[in-house]
Amino acid sequence: MRFITRDTDYALRAMILMARALRYKDKKVISVEDIVSGEKLPKVFLRRILQKLAEKKILSSYKGKGGGFSFLISPEKISLADVIKVFQGEIDLTNCFLKGKVCPNRPECRVREKIKAISLRVVKDMDNITIEEMSE
């Protein structure tokens, strides 16, 4: 079972590097080339990932020579949950679970409630882990 897909993984790694470059070198704008030269990631694939983060207003992007990506939201305000959501949709451990006749979708179903509670706590916990923290 893969909870975190490669998109999410690469996005996290890239942003961790960006956060470090910002903190230690005051380097704000980073190109895809900068990132893939350090990490061994497929360039075009990563580019599309950063594009998506820009589209979602988490990063800014700059075209042309000397261009690249920078944080639009600061790294201490971007959570693990945020990143997962961008690439994998809402975090929901209850999906595909007992949708048939066995357990119709009644609100009073206690088991469903329990699993939902587990799921919500996971989201809450992952909301408290930030890119800034990960880059330390």
Add this chain to the structure above:
Amino acid sequence: MRFITRDTDYALRAMILMARALRYKDKKVISVEDIVSGEKLPKVFLRRILQKLAEKKILSSYKGKGGGFSFLISPEKISLADVIKVFQGEIDLTNCFLKGKVCPNRPECRVREKIKAISLRVVKDMDNITIEEMSE
């Protein structure tokens, strides 16, 4: 993101029906046909799922006319986590996460520890939800 696959889902539904048949009708052995006639599940697919549960010593199987499957472990001792493990392997929310250069697998990595903690709690919680409980 799909946390629970269809195998797991079908296995749960089947065992919930079995637990009910046991409790209300004292019916111990149930055939795949019994299950698919109530729920709308693909028969051969479900059979393979129950076969696997038998192989894992969760169910017993009986061949021949009048045969079918019964619980080898009683339903109040089979947990949601057990079933997920059979069809999807160990529950591990940290897989595929930061395996590259950014965060080598050092034990002192705090973020990894945090995610591991979340993951372990999910397993623990899912270990406390039983088939018996689900069938109530």
Add this chain to the structure above:
DNA sequence: TTTAAATGATACTAATATAGTATCAATAAG
């Protein structure tokens, strides 16, 4: 002893999701 109803085992196909490549257009610095 024959038949029918069941699981055991295995091979195959289909659909979907994930991962990655290729390519060209647009932009902006120098």
Add this chain to the structure above:
DNA sequence: CTTATTGATACTATATTAGTATCATTTAAA
């Protein structure tokens, strides 16, 4: 003008998930 960048999109490859088909084996019961 050239070069280094992102934007956009179409394509291919691989892996996972879901499901089908088929035949062998077993056992109860007619």
